[in-house]
Amino acid sequence: MAAFEEMGVLPEIAKAVEEMDWTLPTDVQNEAIPLILGGGDVLMAAETGSGKTGAFCLPILQIVWETIKDIQQGKTAKVNREVSPLWLMSFFDRDVGLAVTPDGLRCQSRDPKAWQGVRGTKGVVGKGKYYYEATVSDEGLCRVGWSTPQAALDLGTCKNGFGFGGTGKKSNCKQFDDYGEPFGLRDIMGCYLDLDGMEIRYSKNGVDLGKAFTLRNEFRNATFYPAVVLKNAEMSFNFGASPFQHPPKAGFVALCEASKDCTVISGVKASDSGKPNTIQKNAPQAIIIEPSRELAEQTLKQVTLFRKFLDNPLVRDLLVVGGVPVKEQIAALNNGVDIVCGTPGRMEELINSGQLSLQACKFFVLDEADGLLKQGHERLVNSIYNSIPKITSDGKRLQMVVCSATLHSFEVKRMAERLMHFPTWVDLKGEDAVPETVHHVVVTIDPRNDTAWSNLKRHVHTDGVHMKDNVRPGNNTPETLSEAVKLLKGEYCVRAIDIHNMDQGIIFCRTKLDCDNLEQYFNQKGGGPKNRGNPYSCVCLHGDRKPHERKANLESFKTGDVRFLICTDVAARGIDVGGLPFIINVTLPDEKSNYVHRIGRVGRAERMGLAISLVAAVPEKVWYHGEWCPTRGRGCYNTRLTTERGCCMWYNEPQYLADIEEHLGVTIQQVDKDMKVPVDEFDGKVVYGEKRASAGSNYQTHVEQLAPAVQELSELERQTQIIYLKRQYGKDYPWNR
Numbered sequence: 244m245a246a247f248e249e250m251g252v253l254p255e256i257a258k259a260v261e262e263m264d265w266t267l268p269t270d271v272q273n274e275a276i277p278l279i280l281g282g283g284d285v286l287m288a289a290e291t292g293s294g295k296t297g298a299f300c301l302p303i304l305q306i307v308w309e310t311i312k313d314i315q316q317g318k319t320a321k322v323n324r325e326v327s328p329l330w331l332m333s334f335f336d337r338d339v340g341l342a343v344t345p346d347g348l349r350c351q352s353r354d355p356k357a358w359q360g361v362r363g364t365k366g367v368v369g370k371g372k373y374y375y376e377a378t379v380s381d382e383g384l385c386r387v388g389w390s391t392p393q394a395a396l397d398l399g400t401c402k403n404g405f406g407f408g409g410t411g412k413k414s415n416c417k418q419f420d421d422y423g424e425p426f427g428l429r430d431i432m433g434c435y436l437d438l439d440g441m442e443i444r445y446s447k448n449g450v451d452l453g454k455a456f457t458l459r460n461e462f463r464n465a466t467f468y469p470a471v472v473l474k475n476a477e478m479s480f481n482f483g484a485s486p487f488q489h490p491p492k493a494g495f496v497a498l499c500e501a502s503k504d505c506t507v508i509s510g511v512k513a514s515d516s517g518k519p520n521t522i523q524k525n526a527p528q529a530i531i532i533e534p535s536r537e538l539a540e541q542t543l544k545q546v547t548l549f550r551k552f553l554d555n556p557l558v559r560d561l562l563v564v565g566g567v568p569v570k571e572q573i574a575a576l577n578n579g580v581d582i583v584c585g586t587p588g589r590m591e592e593l594i595n596s597g598q599l600s601l602q603a604c605k606f607f608v609l610d611e612a613d614g615l616l617k618q619g620h621e622r623l624v625n626s627i628y629n630s631i632p633k634i635t636s637d638g639k640r641l642q643m644v645v646c647s648a649t650l651h652s653f654e655v656k657r658m659a660e661r662l663m664h665f666p667t668w669v670d671l672k673g674e675d676a677v678p679e680t681v682h683h684v685v686v687t688i689d690p691r692n693d694t695a696w697s698n699l700k701r702h703v704h705t706d707g708v709h710m711k712d713n714v715r716p717g718n719n720t721p722e723t724l725s726e727a728v729k730l731l732k733g734e735y736c737v738r739a740i741d742i743h744n745m746d747q748g749i750i751f752c753r754t755k756l757d758c759d760n761l762e763q764y765f766n767q768k769g770g771g772p773k774n775r776g777n778p779y780s781c782v783c784l785h786g787d788r789k790p791h792e793r794k795a796n797l798e799s800f801k802t803g804d805v806r807f808l809i810c811t812d813v814a815a816r817g818i819d820v821g822g823l824p825f826i827i828n829v830t831l832p833d834e835k836s837n838y839v840h841r842i843g844r845v846g847r848a849e850r851m852g853l854a855i856s857l858v859a860a861v862p863e864k865v866w867y868h869g870e871w872c873p874t875r876g877r878g879c880y881n882t883r884l885t886t887e888r889g890c891c892m893w894y895n896e897p898q899y900l901a902d903i904e905e906h907l908g909v910t911i912q913q914v915d916k917d918m919k920v921p922v923d924e925f926d927g928k929v930v931y932g933e934k935r936a937s938a939g940s941n942y943q944t945h946v947e948q949l950a951p952a953v954q955e956l957s958e959l960e961r962q963t964q965i966i967y968l969k970r971q972y973g974k975d976y977p978w979n980r
């Protein structure tokens with residue numbers, strides 16, 4: 244049996260995985276896949292390129308497929324197809340947007356617009372005085388009470404239903420009258436039904452609120468069921484199987500103590516209702532949020548590859564990203580979708596307009612979660628989370644999966660504590676780390692020592708920050724040195740490419756303008772998008788490029804039509820280019836976690852990679868267009884500093900380098916301007932872009948390497964034991980005689 248199948252993965256998915264040449268699960272997959280298949284919430288913190296995407300896509304696809312299959316076979320109510328003989332809320336006599344936990348004692352609806360109701364599995368008839376408790380376990384709107392089987396599930400809106408709402412109104416036949424007092428979160432409502440005296444009353448936290456309804460004669464032989472209707476709320480019920488928080492008034496008994504001859508079992512069964520066996524078309528089971536279009540596309544592609552052999556039933560997936568017409572996405576939603584993967588903006592637009600329903604969502608995935616929070620999407624994450632029912636319509640709990648190579652941030656931990664349900668950390672290192680397969684070095688650029696910038700015939704077009712400054716060779720002002728850094732960075736970048744014969748690499752620049760300028764420089768050198776033969780052939784990817792151009796450029800880079808992708812941090816996270824050998828940081832990112840993500844574009848899936856960062860030894864004045872900049876940078880010439888209401892700042896790269904080193908707990912190796920990277924660490928056997936000759940999984944060499952250390956440890960252990968025994972037993976012990 245294939246390794247993936249042994250973990251409980253469906254043979255059809257395992258077959259697809261095998262076709263992708265994945266013979267063994269990676270460490271993170273080994274841990275996370277069974278956890279997700281088992282229904283848990285997972286925080287996945289593993290290095291870049293360690294296979295996190297597969298670790299969540301694979302089990303989610305499997306569960307989604309199994310659920311669709313169950314629905315097709317009419318097994319949605321797998322929890323319980325028969326009406327329970329116990330006193331519970333019914334799995335069948337309910338609106339489809341309301342979920343009931345498998346124990347039947349908690350109901351929830353996350354529909355913010357429509358009321359969703361449910362009745363109990365049993366009712367009482369004839370005579371007797373009955374009581375049950377309903378507790379508001381999550382804020383929202385609710386009406387609770389009693390209804391006959393003929394009543395609408397929207398309790399209190401017809402003559403056969405009697406409800407009391409949290410706003411302090413009782414209702415019957417759409418007549419809403421003041422009664423008692425409002426109630427809300429954590430309040431325990433006592434619901435009384437007196438069939439002898441023909442009245443209904445309520446209590447709040449044990450305090451009697453008085454008579455609410457007198458039951459007319461026509462109800463003399465009616466069966467009354469406990470009932471509730473919710474709007475974006477949750478209530479828990481106790482029909483008497485557990486001790487009541489507030490025991491009923493004298494003469495009343497718990498519903499579950501009703502005598503057999505006064506009890507009626509609900510006639511609404513799975514086959515009658517039909518409703519729970521259907522799923523709204525625009526209500527996917529899984530929502531995956533990614534920080535960029537490219538990543539959303541890449542993740543969905545992985546789902547598509549995994550589902551290759553899952554043909555009956557088909558799992559329908561949809562990419563929901565901005566910059567492309569929304570019409571097609573809406574049409575696809577209306578045709579039915581099971582897994583939606585997209586970026587925050589478009590996702591929010593579709594949810595808010597009601598085109599994308601969260602009612603059937605059972606997986607909420609935040610990929611690159613720290614990145615999403617840093618981009619300012621916390622409010623959106625909260626609002627989506629709040630709108631998803633925490634219990635799905637088939638009685639399962641919502642599962643949340645959160646992952647990134649840099650998950651160890653305060654914001655992520657705070658979010659996990661707030662939103663996730665006893666999550667398991669799959670954390671292979673316990674801190675943000677760089678994979679061993681990534682060789683990363685720093686080249687210092689010091690225009691005071693390297694004066695090559697002063698007589699360059701052709702050079703990169705700089706960003707114009709110093710256009711109005713008096714910058715010229717010989718004048719060692721900070722402005723001149725800053726301009727010199729910009730010129731030298733273009734040269735060092737080209738030198739890195741030449742020295743290492745780089746035939747494929749990603750080049751990260753700080754701004755979109757820097758990207759454009761470098762692209763132009765490479766094009767002047769004969770590069771360009773259609774010239775693979777040229778050592779500087781390149782394409783560019785950043786937020787100002789049109790979506791179709793971004794897509795085409797990434798594609799031509801991935802397929803090897805061009806050698807270089809010049810980009811901003813928009814491509815720092817997640818982008819996976821098989822066997823990519825090189826990356827160059829023209830400027831270090833100010834966000835230290837992005838350093839990990841950028842250099843993590845190489846050294847993936849056990850391939851070796853080299854990352855070279857160019858770091859200016861002197862401050863560089865750069866653009867920084869914040870919210871205050873009316874054009875957000877376009878055509879902006881305000882070179883004053885941000886502290887003077889301008890759009891520039893002095894960028895202190897040595898400080899950023901120190902921050903990154905501190906964060907990672909390493910000193911990043913420095914190399915000279917000849918860019919010769921010491922090979923000793925890798926025995927000189929490294930070919931960047933390829934697997935190491937004797938990659939770690941060679942068990943035999945591993946044992947040989949460890950043997951001396953283990954022997955030494957065993958000797959130390961022996962000596963420690965002897966010392967202990969001597970102390971404990973003195974000279975009586977054989978060793979001491």
Ligand SMILES: Nc1ncnc2c1ncn2[C@@H]1O[C@H](COP(=O)(O)OP(=O)(O)OP(=O)(O)O)[C@@H](O)[C@H]1O
Binds near residue numbers: 269821
């Ligand atoms: N079990 C496996 N066997 C072989 N290759 C794998 C396996 N799992 C994943 N891969 C490959 O490893 C590469 C990296 O995987 P993936 O993109 O999921 O990494 P990641 O952990 O999400 O990285 P990042 O943090 O950068 O997003 C991909 O090319 C993927 O196809």
